[in-house]
Amino acid sequence: MPSFDIVSETDMQEMSNAVNQVIKEITTRFDFKASKASIELGDDTITVVGDDINKLNTVTEILRAKLVRRKLEPSCLEYEDAEDASGGTKRQLIRIKQGVSTDLAKAIVKQIKQEKMKVQAAIQGDQVRVTGKKRDDLQQVMTLVRGMDTDRPLSFTNFRD
Incomplete structure (x- = not known):
């Protein structure tokens, strides 16, 4: 029958590739010079750190663009509220829905x-x-x-x- x-299912290899592309773009962009902005991929989470809420939003927008380019649905991500982190930065946790x-x-x-x-x-x-x-x-x-x-x-x- x-x-x-x-x-x-989310292809975690493609997710890793997208996060690595975001890291590469953050290190080369002029508006991120001397910035503490970063992104890190965990098992089922992505942690984004930015100097302020604007840099945080910029990093998440870059991530969304890279996901679309790698044929991953941006709806597989669940964004949590941004919170204060050490050094006057903002941190946001993004969960990957599986x-x-x-x-x-x-x-x-x-x-x-x-x-x-x-x-x-x-x-x-x-x-x-x-x-x-x-x-x-x-x-x-x-x-x-x-x-x-x-x-x-x-x-x-x-x-x-």
Whole structure:
């Protein structure tokens, strides 16, 4: 029976490349000369430091531009409030969204059931497995999910026929 998984994954290698490009741009730009601005990639977080809120916003805008250039969705980032850091600088923590949250998974399953499609949707951890008898039904579900307004980019993996 054909099936596929709805997941939300961020390519961390591409994220690392984007952050490295931002670091390179910060070191070469004239408006960042003698600035304490920096960016650092953690496991599931990005820490941005700037002299003031304007430099902080500039660094995050550069990051967004680099993500788009590397074909990563900027919606995979969740920005927290800027806070004061040592030396009179500002620090902002950016979380990288991974996996389908339970609320989003429930909303996806509910939407599929409301459309009365001939498929079964089941939540499995941080992904949603959709099974059906026909490949066309599964493609309709993909179209439906792409049209949904979600807080993170969704992709379809593990398509089995």
